[in-house]
Amino acid sequence: MQIELIETFLDLCETRSFNRTAERLGVTQSTVSGRISALEKALGQKLFDRSRSGTQPTLQGLRFEPHARGLRHGWTEARHAVGDAGSRPATIRIGIQHDLVNAHFSDLIAAFRLSLPDTAFFFEADYSAQMCADLTTGKEDLAILFSPRFHPDLYFETLGEVTYVMVSTEVERLEEVRRETYILPHFSDAIPHAHAALHPTLVDASLSIGQNAAMVALLRSMGGTAYVMQSSVADLTADRTCRLIPDAPPITQTVFAGVNQRFRHRPVHRRLLACLRDHFAFARQPEPRRPARGVRA
Template identity: 70%
Template sequence: MQIELIQTFLDLSETRSFNRTAERLSVTQSTVSGRINALERAVGHRLFSRSRAGTELTTAGLRFAPHARALLHAWTEARHAVGDSGGVLSMRIGIQSDLVTMHFNELIGDFRAALPGTAFLFEADYSAQMCADLMTGAEDFAIIFSPRYHDDLHFETVGEITYLMVSTEADRLAEVRQETYIMPHYSYAMPALHAALHPRLATASLSIGQNTAMVALLRSLGGTAYVLRNSADELMRDGLCRLVADAPPIPQPIFAGLHIRNRHRSAHRRLQQIVRTRFGSATGTLARRRVG
């Protein structure tokens, strides 16, 4: 099976650019064109229309896309099934980077206790990459901040965490200086929510997308920023920061993500319940959507 043809088709479906796909796959543009031509010959239809306006999926391409995703997912699953696992079931788990400092040891213990015959691989990453890995089957289960809704993916809210504003120099919002403020960018939705809460600070010149890096900056440079509640407590215990008392907390929902094919599998349901218990949501709110 020439799975690289499918991978190239799916990447080009997303980028709509032969140059961009060549860069992302680390091949030449002529290689991308050759793969697409070979795939079109194999299926007997034009999958893309090329013009000066750009590259677009044809009707046949649109129909082929969900089958291509299914083929890639099945291929990845097949490779894992025959891999060097000694006959042990393996589960690949992605977790949002900021959550590694919260309940991570307990999660690993809970997962292993719930599925004792399973070999786990845990990887900390960001939401976009984890959603892409769920699509291809490179990951089996992910704990994320920003779902990327797709026909092939299922998401469910399993909890919520909170970011608090702390400062090395201010006790009230009116005292926060824009020039020493660090914008939070922990999820795709956060900048818009932050701008609505703090329009005066929305044009700060520095923005950070990881809690650990934010804490390190506060410790080295000082200033004002939103950090996780447990990080805020630690910074205040160390006498480095104080809470900006009138700054509203910023909530961040947590989602469990998985491929739609795994939605009803008992192992995945058990993992989902464990995450929900650890992050404090009594009942999960269905967050899955279908898009055309």
């Protein structure tokens, strides 16, 4: 089975550019053209139209696309099944957002292992874009991420929220924050937009960081003002590295679980999702409702 023909076809459906697909796959443009020609010859149908305005799938190409995705996932499943055969336990590959690898991560691992004791787990910290790509191709079985990239093959579920708050080594109030020593947060695709709405005068800061651990290390080494995860504040204030800026509004980031649609209802994935719901349940607890005026609680 020449799976590279399917991979090239699906990538070209996404990029609509032979040059871009060649760059992403690490091959030459002539190789991409050759693979598409070979696939078209095997199917007996033209799959793409090329013009000055770009590359577009033909009607036959659009009809073939969902079947190509199915072929790719079938191949991935077959490789996993063969690789996990024998006496070794099945391996579940899980991607997790860098900022979620914290003190509570071990609790999540323990819950996974308790729920699936005969399963081996491979965890990899990564960023959302790569995890979504790996879910699509079947390289990962589950992802815990900040920024879903919606795709027909992927299913996302909201788990909860994490909170980022502003701390500083040099000031005590928001009005005193200096752009020259401010570090912009870029922990997800959504946070820069939320931050710009809250602090339009700080968006021109010259330094930006995309990982909480790096932000904490930078504050310790060179000082300044920045947003960090709420879970990091206790350590930063305990050793008097930073102080909390109480009048700066917090920024919340939604946490999502992502799986491939083909795996969503499998028993293993249902157990993993159940563990994640329990783990993040604290972030979804509603506030107690106040009784209406004149009504006893």
